[in-house]
Amino acid sequence: MGRADERRARQRGGRRAAPSRRRSSPAAGRSGIRRFFTWKKMLGAFLGVCLLGIGAFIVLYMMVEVPKGNDAAKLQSNIYKFSDGSILARDGKVNREIVDLSKVPEDIRNTFVAAENKSFYKDSGVDLKGTARGLINTLSGKGAQGGSTITQQYVKNYYLTQEQTVTRKLRELIISLKVDRQMSKDQILAGYLNTSYFGRNAYGIQAAAQAYYRVDADKLDVEQGAYLAALLQAPSQYDWEVASKTGKKLVKARWNYVLDNMVEEGWLDASDRADMTFPVPKKPKPAAGLEGQKGYLVDLANDQLARQLMKEDGISREEADKLVTGQGWTITLNIDPKKQAQLEKAVKTQLTGKLDPKERKVDADIQAGAVSVDPKTGRIVALYGGENYFEHYRSNATREDYQPASTFKPVILAAALENGAETQDGDPIGAKTVYDGDSRRPVVDANGNKVGFAPPNEDEVDYGDITVQTAMNKSVNSVFAQMGVDVGMEEVMDTAADLGMAEDLQAVPAQTLGTMGASPLQMAGVYATLDNHGKKVTPTLIKSAEQRNRTVTMPDPIGDEVLSREAADTVTSVLTGVVDDGTARVSVRENPARRGQEVAGKTGTSDFGRSAWFTGYTPDLVTSVGLFGEDDKTGKQVNMKGATGQLPGTGRVNGGGIPASIWAAYTFGVTDSDAKFDLETDQGAAVEPSWTPTESEEPSESPSEEPTTEAPTTEPPTQTPTETPTDTPTTDAPTTEPPTQQPTTEPPTDEIPEDPDNPDSER
Structure with missing residues (x-):
């Protein structure tokens, strides 16, 4: 093709034909292992696993029956x-007393739903994400985590055991699905409230109401109900009578969480919520x-x-x-x-x-x-x-x-000996080491700067130079403050x-x-x-x-x-x-x-x-x-x-x-x-x-x-x-x-x- 022809071809939008090349087959450039992992085969394998899983679940669902509840019969001294x-x-x-749900005011029931399972009245009885997480944690040895619905907790309390195994979790899932179909939500909630453990040897809402507030369940107010609902998360830590400062902060936070959820769900008026104060439980009766x-x-x-x-x-x-x-x-x-x-x-x-x-x-x-x-x-x-x-x-x-x-x-002396510590003068700290034992002597750091601490000795006694042994005998504050x-x-x-x-x-x-x-x-x-x-x-x-x-x-x-x-x-x-x-x-x-x-x-x-x-x-x-x-x-x-x-x-x-x-x-x-x-x-x-x-x-x-x-x-x-x-x-x-x-x-x-x-x- 001459230059004129090339120009005309460009004007027409054409291109000079490239030399033909021999194309290889699609699989020619692939390694052997890649032939087995095409996207079609991987998709097919995935779908096959899903079908097998669904089939296995259907078989399990048909095989697993809802057992007779015998939780109380299992209890032994x-x-x-x-x-x-x-x-x-x-x-x-x-300590357990079964009460009909009609004996539990609706506001009190809502405190438990707000605390444990806000979607209780709308879900199918299971939390698939929470259950999957629990299965993974069990298989990996990480222990249990929250996420179970009220239905699942009731099934675990009344029909099963507290053991953490894959088999038990799968049974819990299947039985929960069946229970949700066979029982009304009120029946499930009643069972949950009557089987839950609240600490103080109290099983069920009635025993808990008496153990913590000396009233029957039908006399609980919303503040008290919210505390009992919060308590379920950790009864041994959240019992106000024996809780640590951290435990008290946590249960108060949980109590607030319950009430805030109730406002969010429309079960509690915001103005009423604002006026509520934490209901300190009464002392326990052993x-x-x-x-x-x-x-x-x-x-x-x-x-x-x-x-x-x-x-x-x-x-x-x-x-x-x-x-x-x-x-x-x-x-x-x-x-x-x-x-x-x-x-x-x-x-x-x-x-x-x-x-x-x-x-x-x-x-x-x-x-x-x-x-x-x-x-x-x-x-x-x-x-x-x-x-x-x-x-x-x-x-x-x-x-x-x-x-x-x-x-x-x-403990301070032990730390000094274990770490080979020295005084500000470079002397190893031991029983014979001499310190200034004067009362209110300012404690100084390694640079000689005061650290803002100068504790008094008993009766403001100034001991002057004193050995660590004598300082321990007489319990001299100034010496051990400096030693620390x-x-x-x-x-x-x-x-x-x-x-x-x-x-x-x-x-x-x-x-x-x-x-x-x-x-x-x-x-x-x-x-x-x-x-x-x-x-x-x-x-x-x-x-x-x-x-x-x-x-x-x-x-x-x-x-x-x-x-x-x-x-x-x-x-x-x-x-x-x-x-x-x-x-x-x-x-x-x-x-x-x-x-x-x-x-x-x-x-x-x-x-x-x-x-x-x-x-x-x-x-x-x-x-x-x-x-x-x-x-x-x-x-x-x-x-x-x-x-x-x-x-x-x-x-x-x-x-x-x-x-x-x-x-x-x-x-x-x-x-x-x-x-x-x-x-x-x-x-x-x-x-x-x-x-x-x-x-x-x-x-x-x-x-x-x-x-x-x-x-x-x-x-x-x-x-x-x-x-x-x-x-x-x-x-x-x-x-x-x-x-x-x-x-x-x-x-x-x-x-x-x-x-x-x-x-x-x-x-």
């Missing part, structure tokens, strides 16, 4: 035994037969078993509680009946027998809690939760809302968590005064770890738990080393000085019942005299005793000043007084007088004692380590010699079922002491 096999308690019948200490022991056993079931089965706390309550368990505790009897007797002789609320109003506000642990096994061998489970439902042994005060100081900053508060809090305290404690200098919250159970674990040469001890109440064909094995209470042996043994060595030459010497060192037992321990008293502690140990037993000021009407924390009327001068209650006396009256009656600490350390009072006993020495006064500006106590409470314990605790075996509600504990307050200038400031 739990039996609780002492470590020697003797019966401690036997729970009785389950089941008969759990008098004395039995209820506290049963509650803690139920709690520990439920927590283990949550781990093993991947279930929620609500589901775990249902698996424990009235399910025919035989639970053997680690409680030694002789030690339990001796602990109860010690509290009575040293405290409760001296309380006279008619004579002294403050005596009505005194609560005691104690936990005793074998440091070699981690077993809880004795526990004191309060004077009577019927009178004080919340266990003082497990509550975490009071400050441990100076009993936290050993020298170590690093993050490291101190990490050590506290490693030893068994809360893991989310705020790392601020004020925590060196023990301003967080802690329980006797926690502090017993911390000191048991020290006694066990740094191997973690997690106090455990349950020895064994058996149910028909199932046996639950509790985790080993003795864990890995969380503190080096040298660090742990050095702290123990230093703490022997607190007993022999410090704040516990009158009640412990000079106690006439002491038969040569080696003892280490620490006293403590919190802000405004609201709590007083002695946590101490011998080579074979660790016991933490706490005394708590709690207004008997409002439950608020109060000063215990003047309690028992036995304290002279200011009437101040301190850890070296009543708590140490209880500890001694119990411990010296049940421990081996020949046991010796096996310490691998060259530091501390156990190695270089600052006090040498003599036969002619008269008992000296016990220095108080308590509120920083009040006069110290000059005399201890009268010490009653320990008597031989009886073979069994002072309480009789119960015959009826206990509540399953385990008092939950409050989180640490992480607050700076309220006012160091106040005469009741922490020491």
Whole structure:
């Protein structure tokens, strides 16, 4: 083609023909594997799987029948035994009263629908997304999550079990679909309200209304109904009487969520909603037969078993509680009946027998809690939760809302030793390290800058240069405040968590005064770890738990080393000085019942005299005793000043007084007088004692380590010699079922002491 022809071709829109090429077949350029994964084949495979799934579901739907509801028939009494096999308690019948839906006001029904399943009246009885998520979580081992409809929850409560398996979830789905077709929505809702577990051993709306508000279901108001509806999400955490601060915030938020949903759905007028206030439930009434200490022991056993079931089965706390309550368990505790009897007797002789609320109003506000642990096994061998489970439902042994005060100081020293910390002058921190012990000495950081914290010492005493050993003996605040900053508060809090305290404690200098919250159970674990040469001890109440064909094995209470042996043994060595030459010497060192037992321990008293502690140990037993000021009407924390009327001068209650006396009256009656600490350390009072006993020495006064500006106590409470314990605790075996509600504990307050200038400031 010439140029003219090309030009004409372009003008006509033509193009010069390209040379012809030989085209290969479509499959020629593909690898072998791609031939098997064409989009047509993949689509066909997908559709085939879907058809198979639908076919399988149809077969299952035809095969699975709605079983007869026999939930109530499955319930059996739990039996609780002492470590020697003797019966401690036997729970009785389950608290349930079936009521017709007509007895539940429509507004109250709507609170539950608003809380759990807003589409209840419109759905087909199942939540496919929630069920699919549950199946995936079960297969992947992630445990259970929410999302079930009211119908599904009713089916699980009444027809099935709480186990988390793929088979059970598929049955739940199919039965829910059938139940939704066979029953009306009102029938399903009635069944749901009558079978749900509300805590406090209450099954069903009628039992819950009585347990929490002392009214029948038809007398509940909307605020109360919304609380009960919110409670279903986590009964053991949301029971207002025993909920932690976090639990109370969560249940209030849930309560608001329920009411807001009701407004959104048009079931509640917005103006009425705005006027509603949170309805605080009434105090619980424990089941008969759990008098004395039995209820506290049963509650803690139920709690520990439920927590283990949550781990093993991947279930929620609500589901775990249902698996424990009235399910025919035989639970053997680690409680030694002789030690339990001796602990109860010690509290009575040293405290409760001296309380006279008619004579002294403050005596009505005194609560005691104690936990005793074998440091070699981690077993809880004795526990004191309060004077009577019927009178004080919340266990003082497990509550975490009071400050441990100076009993936290050993944790600071442990952190210093474990981290090889040094003072501002570069000296390694140990028992002989010298600090400035003057009162209100400003704490400084590594750069010499003040950190804004200058705690007072007791009675504003200026000690000048003082060793760490003496500072521990006399519980000198200024020394340990500076030590905490020298170590690093993050490291101190990490050590506290490693030893068994809360893991989310705020790392601020004020925590060196023990301003967080802690329980006797926690502090017993911390000191048991020290006694066990740094191997973690997690106090455990349950020895064994058996149910028909199932046996639950509790985790080993003795864990890995969380503190080096040298660090742990050095702290123990230093703490022997607190007993022999410090704040516990009158009640412990000079106690006439002491038969040569080696003892280490620490006293403590919190802000405004609201709590007083002695946590101490011998080579074979660790016991933490706490005394708590709690207004008997409002439950608020109060000063215990003047309690028992036995304290002279200011009437101040301190850890070296009543708590140490209880500890001694119990411990010296049940421990081996020949046991010796096996310490691998060259530091501390156990190695270089600052006090040498003599036969002619008269008992000296016990220095108080308590509120920083009040006069110290000059005399201890009268010490009653320990008597031989009886073979069994002072309480009789119960015959009826206990509540399953385990008092939950409050989180640490992480607050700076309220006012160091106040005469009741922490020491």
